[in-house]
Amino acid sequence: MAQENGCTTTEESGFQVVMVQGEVDLSWSQKLRKAILDALGKSQPVAVDLSKVSYIDSSGIAALVEGFQSARGKGQHFSLVAVSQPVIAVLELARLDRVFPIFPSLEQAAQS
Amino acid sequence: MSTAKVAAVAQGIGSDEVAVLADFSQAFATTLDVNQTVRQAVEQIAAHMNAEAAALFLIDGSKGELVCRACFGPVDVTGLRVPKGRGIVGRAIKQNKVQLVQNVETDADHAGDVGGFVTRSILCAPLTSGEGAIGALQVLNKRGGELFNDHDRDILRLLAVPTTLALSNARLAEDLMEQERIRREFQLARQMQKDLLPKREKDCPVVGINLPAREISGDFYDHFTLPDGRVAFCVGDVSGKGMDAALLMVRASSLLRWAGKEGTPPDLWLKRVNDEICTTVTGGRFVCVLAGYYDPISGVLEWSNGGLPPLLLRKPDGSFQQIIADGPPLGILPGIDYPSNRAFLGDGSAYIFSDGATDVRAGESETIGIEGFQELIDAVVELSPRARLRGLVSQLRRMQLADDTTLMLVEENGEEAQYLGGISICCDAECLRLVRKTVDRQLTALTVPTEVRQRVVLAIDEATANVIRHAYQGDPGGRMSLDIWRRGDAVEFVLRDWAKAVDAEAIKPRDLNQCRPGGLGVNLIDMVMDEWGFEKPEQGQGNVLRMVKRLQFNSAAKVASVAA
Known part of the structure; x- marks a missing residue:
């Protein structure tokens, strides 16, 4: 079932949670980038929920990498949670699966 | 008879004889049916020499027996056989000299009469060609109770000359015709063998070529596409050359096609054909066969080898791999199992060949072997599959090709998309x-x-x-x-x-x-x-x-x- 592309940010258990859905490609990856950087601006731990992402390309990955690097510079928590199989496959291909902190769920991210 | 002798004989003859001689020579020179001309000649000789009967004998076969090929007279003795050296006719040939017997009763060699004809006198001249005696011409009983004389003897000698020539020519012509007939038979056999080879198929990943060392071949190859898209292929090499090998080749290739139609795994395919060939092959004949399938979708080759040289895999990087795992040739031992092999072909090429491809000699040296064959492949590797096989064949031809040679190439056709x-x-x-x-x-x-x-x-x-x-x-x-x-x-x-x-x-x-x-x-x-x-x-x-x-x-x- 095709899902509408987009992302929404909510606050949950003290986290800024960026919920992404659909196919992340060049057509809107800039929106995702902005959403992630905005979330990081809130000085709270940030989790990007990728459970509803059916596709991601390098521009989407770039948004994630930028968020990760920005958070690390500030000593802020940044993690990917509930990563779908298509996203994991691309992260593996780009050898980024061991770079990002990845958790099965927000709860597990919170426990870390 | 030498020219001088003929001239000497001719001095003693009249214009009648010259006319007969001319007619004779003319008839023999223009005839298409020597048998008929000989029959007419015998009749003319009898008439001209005023004889009651005349006969032409030819030496038949290795035993030197004489056979009457044409005769004229009251009793037909055509087909009469006289053992070598027997009778006055035998003596004429043995001595290579005209025999003039005026009273046969006083001649111990007279073989006796046939069919109630009473022989009184015989004049018999040998027919001698450059290769020796070929037969004899004889006339019996001069009409009116007269006796054959020296003049008659000279005439018969003279008439023997064009007769001999005509017969020699006829034999030569017969030999030529026989050779031509055999050549045509071989041509037909070769054509039939060619017809058994698969038709050229566009885009087929399997191509083959067959180069017989003689007119006909003991080698064969085949390929055909199965309903599931796999391409079945086989290359065979029958022991020996010549017609018997060719006939076994026909049988083996038919059996292989029949047994491969169902897509049976290669090991069972060979086993089945082996059992079938074993029931009929005798005399130590056998067939080396490599048979298998290529799946264009998976790029996988699977095959079994019964005595053919190893399948040669040339990988995209140019390296070769010989895959040696085979059973004995077919037709030797029924009931045996064959191992089967699998290999991923991908962008590589598989070469299958009969031993003719490796048993060639470059000059005086040893046979080129599989390594030598690999070098030949490397030399033509840039060519398209079919051109590559032709290139290999022309390289092999330049060497001393001793055996039938068959080459097969399995390769994904890179040009067709x-x-x-x-x-x-x-x-x-x-x-x-x-x-x-x-x-x-x-x-x-x-x-x-x-x-x-x-x-x-x-x-x-x-x-x-x-x-x-x-x-x-x-x-x-x-x-x-x-x-x-x-x-x-x-x-x-x-x-x-x-x-x-x-x-x-x-x-x-x-x-x-x-x-x-x-x-x-x-x-x-x-x-x-x-x-x-x-x-x-x-x-x-x-x-x-x-x-x-x-x-x-x-x-x-x-x-x-x-x-x-």
């Missing part, structure tokens, strides 16, 4: 979705596994996104097209744009150990695709990016792609 589909889009990131959909649909139709499909979709998306971002730099007026081709076990994606030409040298994958946001797209393309690169567009400006992904198709894919 199947168009799967494509899409034209404008320079808009919103169109990437359509591109992904198109690629995904084609790969799904080829039953490409999900994980691989996702990666390829990603790589094509990255390439397209790069054109939008870098080549067109977001220019909304830009357009591009993606075409998808199937070429053997590979899928080819051709992405064409009409933007300013990019610096192909500058587009390289970056070091992935540096974690940074951009420039990942080329890495993804590089990792997913087996080959990629820029080409010059055939027409107009722009860029052509060709990306190739080799896939391990499963065998159901062909059906699926047709259905799609």
Whole structure:
């Protein structure tokens, strides 16, 4: 079932949670980038929920990498949670699966 | 008879004799049917010499027996056989001299009469060609109770000359005709053998060639496509040469085709044919056979070998692999099992050949062997499959080809591509979705596994996104097209744009150990695709990016792609 592309940010258990859905490609990856950087601006731990992402390309990955690097510079928590199989496959291909902190769920991210 | 002797004889003869001699020579020279001419000649001789009977005897076969080939007179003795050296006729041949017997009762050699004819006197002249005696010409009983005289003897000697010539010519002609007949028979056999070879098929990944050492061949090859898309093939080599080997070749090739039609696994295929051949082959004959299947979808070869040289695999990097695992030739031992082999052919080539290909000698040296044959292959490797086989054959011909030679090549035809589909889009990131959909649909139709499909979709998306971002730099007026081709076990994606030409040298994958946001797209393309690169567009400006992904198709894919 095709899902509408987009992302929404909510606050949950003290986290800024960026919920992404659909196919992340060049057509809107800039929106995702902005959403992630905005979330990081809130000085709270940030989790990007990728459970509803059916596709991601390098521009989407770039948004994630930028968020990760920005958070690390500030000593802020940044993690990917509930990563779908298509996203994991691309992260593996780009050898980024061991770079990002990845958790099965927000709860597990919170426990870390 | 020497020219001098003929001249001497001729001095004593009159114009009548000269006329007869001329008629004789003329008749013999122009005849197409020697047997009939000889019969007429015997009659004319009898008439001219005023004899009651005349007969022509020829030496028949190795025993030197004389056989009457033509006669004139009250009793037909045609076919009468006289043992070598017997009778006055035998004596004439033995002594190579005309026999004049005026009263046969006083001649101990007279063999006796046949059919109530009473012989009184005999005049008998030997027929002698350059190769020795071939027979004798005799006349019996001069009419009116007269006796044959010396003049008659000279006349008969004289008439014997054109008769001998005509007979020699006839024999030569017969020999020639017999040779011609045998040649025609061999030609027919060769044609029949050729007809048994498979017809040339366009785009078939299997090609073969057969080079007989003589008119007919003990070698054969065959290939045919099974309903499931696999191509069955076999190469055979019957022991010995000549007609008996050719006949066994016909039987073996028919059996192999019959038993291979059902797609039976190669080991069982050979076992079945072996058992069948064993029931009929005698005299130590046997057949070396390599038979198997090539699956163009999976790129896998499977085969069994019964006594043929090892299958030679030439890999894309140019290295060779000999796969030696075989059973004994067919026709020796019924009930035995054959091992079977499997190999992934992919972009490589498989060479199958009879031992004629390796048992040739370059000059005085040893036979070239499999290593020598590999060198020959390397020398023609740039040619297309069929031209390569022809090139190999002409190289082998230049050496001392001792045996029938058959070569077979299994190779995915690199030149033939199947168009799967494509899409034209404008320079808009919103169109990437359509591109992904198109690629995904084609790969799904080829039953490409999900994980691989996702990666390829990603790589094509990255390439397209790069054109939008870098080549067109977001220019909304830009357009591009993606075409998808199937070429053997590979899928080819051709992405064409009409933007300013990019610096192909500058587009390289970056070091992935540096974690940074951009420039990942080329890495993804590089990792997913087996080959990629820029080409010059055939027409107009722009860029052509060709990306190739080799896939391990499963065998159901062909059906699926047709259905799609």
